[in-house]
Amino acid sequence: MLSGVCIAQSLKIPREPRPGEFDKIVLRLLETPNARAVIMFANEDDIRRILDAAKRNNLTGHFLWVGSDSWGSKISPVLHQERVAEGAITILPKRASVDAFDRYFKSRSLSNNRRNVWFAEFWEENFVCKLGMHGKRPGSPKKCTGRKQHMYY
Missing domain, CATH: 3.40.50.2300 (Response regulator)
Incomplete structure (x- = not known):
């Protein structure tokens, strides 16, 4: 109990809830x-x-x-x-842009961002393309070129 507040129960919603x-x-x-x-x-x-x-x-x-x-x-x-x-x-947390991060993130490309294991998936999703045989988007209509066309934020 903290300052007159107590947590009576802590319930979890299952990932795939059954009926009822x-x-x-x-x-x-x-x-x-x-x-x-x-x-x-x-x-x-x-x-x-x-x-x-x-x-x-x-x-x-x-x-x-x-x-x-x-x-x-x-x-x-x-x-x-x-x-x-x-x-x-x-509750809606206050959100703010961090200019330095935005500049850094917008400067990322396939050639300079190999450390981030999720970047390739992000790139495919944003540019609706597929990165070679091991791409995450099966059946994507076009191959990723690696050039930025439009980044959606």
């Missing part, structure tokens, strides 16, 4: 009757399914939801279930 899994999670939250705030760090699809389970189990208004930026900057998690999400607090 979200109902079980919501019902487990009810096992601690005095705990009403639910802090969720989850993707928008899982947030939507948790809110839907709360609605299905007649728990609209029961929980105070605190959500991460996966929810706070998007409408899709609450679309058509606004009542169950009413009063939610969502």
Whole structure:
């Protein structure tokens, strides 16, 4: 317990949830009757399914939801279930550009960035191309040239 705050439960959403899994999670939250705030760090699809389970189990208004930026900057998690999400607090961290990093990153190419094991995949994804036989994009329409055409940020 820290300054009057305690964590009553810590629940995890399975990577591939089975049918009824979200109902079980919501019902487990009810096992601690005095705990009403639910802090969720989850993707928008899982947030939507948790809110839907709360609605299905007649728990609209029961929980105070605190959500991460996966929810706070998007409408899709609450679309058509606004009542169950009413009063939610969502957190969106302040974001800022770091000019020196931006300059460095924009200067990267296939020839000068061999240390970063993910760069080739990033390059293929950004330029919709394939880097030889071992490329990550099977069936890509064009071969990567190594020249920058348009970098999407």
